[in-house]
Amino acid sequence: MTAVKKIAVLTSGGDSQGMNAAVRAVVRSALYFGLEVYGIQRGYQGLLNSDIFPMDLRSVGDIIQRGGTVLQSARCKEFMTPEGQQKGAQILRDHGIDGLVVIGGDGSYQGANKLSKLGIKTMGLPGTIDNDISYTDYTIGFDTAVSIVVDAINKLRDTMSSHERSSIVEVMGRHCGDIALHAGLASGAETILVPEVEYSLEEVSERMKQNFAHGKRHSIIIVAEGAGSGDLVAQEVLKSCPSYEPRVTVLGHIQRGGTPTAFDRNLASRLGDFAVRKLIEGESDKACGIIKGELVTTDIDKVVNTKKPFNMELYELALRLSQ
Numbered sequence: 610m611t612a613v614k615k616i617a618v619l620t621s622g623g624d625s626q627g628m629n630a631a632v633r634a635v636v637r638s639a640l641y642f643g644l645e646v647y648g649i650q651r652g653y654q655g656l657l658n659s660d661i662f663p664m665d666l667r668s669v670g671d672i673i674q675r676g677g678t679v680l681q682s683a684r685c686k687e688f689m690t691p692e693g694q695q696k697g698a699q700i701l702r703d704h705g706i707d708g709l710v711v712i713g714g715d716g717s718y719q720g721a722n723k724l725s726k727l728g729i730k731t732m733g734l735p736g737t738i739d740n741d742i743s744y745t746d747y748t749i750g751f752d753t754a755v756s757i758v759v760d761a762i763n764k765l766r767d768t769m770s771s772h773e774r775s776s777i778v779e780v781m782g783r784h785c786g787d788i789a790l791h792a793g794l795a796s797g798a799e800t801i802l803v804p805e806v807e808y809s810l811e812e813v814s815e816r817m818k819q820n821f822a823h824g825k826r827h828s829i830i831i832v833a834e835g836a837g838s839g840d841l842v843a844q845e846v847l848k849s850c851p852s853y854e855p856r857v858t859v860l861g862h863i864q865r866g867g868t869p870t871a872f873d874r875n876l877a878s879r880l881g882d883f884a885v886r887k888l889i890e891g892e893s894d895k896a897c898g899i900i901k902g903e904l905v906t907t908d909i910d911k912v913v914n915t916k917k918p919f920n921m922e923l924y925e926l927a928l929r930l931s932q
């Protein structure tokens with residue numbers, strides 16, 4: 610006896626690499642366990658437009674390696690209203706859909722939470738490059754985004770060291786410094802500016818001067834978008850250490866594209882299958898995650914109301930090793 614018979618899947622919010630692998634896992638596991646499965650195009654916007662279609666085994670062929678999301682994504686204002694949420698729940702009921710897997714970030718999770726209060730069984734999967742979701746060590750897309758940043762910094766290093774310059778790299782992460790931190794540690798950045806750690810521009814220039822005195826003739830500064838602007842940091846470096854000739858690179862949406870890493874594909878595959886099995890077992894209003902290698906579910910309410918702790922140990926290590 611399964612708690613759901615017909616489920617749907619959608620992707621919502623900023624897309625991330627590995628969302629396709631998650632969609633594939635949801636569809637194939639659902640079919641394996643005898644459920645009917647539907648895709649919803651363009652997130653909650655598509656739900657409100659009844660853009661809902663049946664999915665079969667072949668409909669998710671040849672997508673595990675692709676970035677973006679074949680279901681497409683959207684940000685939908687109407688769904689933020691109680692009327693929009695009731696309309697969405699009614700449309701799902703009209704289609705006979707009793708379970709929904711939402712792949713997205715914290716905003717998308719809140720939409721899933723509202724639908725569950727209206728009688729639809731929901732499961733959230735953490736699809737965002739930012740890694741800003743609590744109760745999971747990793748989100749789907751984070752590993753790929755970090756690899757892209759590291760690859761870009763490798764290239765910047767070549768030219769920065771040739772010209773003895775300082776490279777200031779602005780990376781994504783509105784409220785979370787994890788991309789900056791993990792890419793910074795992996796690429797030996799001297800300075801990592803994140804929203805979770807207060808800093809002053811004076812401190813940054815003091816560190817630059819010290820590094821210069823220690824014989825460093827080029828340097829990498831990573832700025833998470835939520836921590837400030839690369840241009841401001843560059844102005845400060847130009848004032849205090851002009852010989853570093855700062856150059857700013859904003860990586861932007863490049864970080865959200867391209868083929869997902871094996872880590873992200875495997876995480877997405879495991880979580881997609883897990884979400885289906887939990888729906889079948891009757892769980893609802895839960896976010897799926899991975900903690901210390903184990904798959905877990907946590908109440909969505911708890912997840913969206915808890916800020917993910919920042920790893921200060923890793924941050925201090927990155928600074929210690931880049932002296």
Ligand SMILES: Nc1ncnc2c1ncn2[C@@H]1O[C@H](COP(=O)(O)OP(=O)(O)O)[C@@H](O)[C@H]1O
Pocket residue numbers: 621622623653683684685686688689690713714715716717718719720721723737
């Ligand atoms: N509090 C909320 N209640 C209902 N739906 C929400 C809420 N917050 C966000 N959403 C829906 O989820 C969509 C994606 O949220 P957003 O915060 O943009 O991205 P992400 O899910 O990546 O964090 C929004 O456009 C909206 O449709």
Ligand SMILES: O=P(O)(O)OC[C@H]1O[C@](O)(COP(=O)(O)O)[C@@H](O)[C@@H]1O
Pocket residue numbers: 622623624713714715736737738739781782783834865
């Ligand atoms: O797609 P947009 O509107 O340019 O949004 C950019 C934002 O989306 C992200 O890539 C991901 O954020 P979400 O997962 O919350 O959507 C952020 O790092 C970035 O600030």
Ligand SMILES: [Mg+2]
Pocket residue numbers: 622714715716
């Ligand atoms: Mg978000």
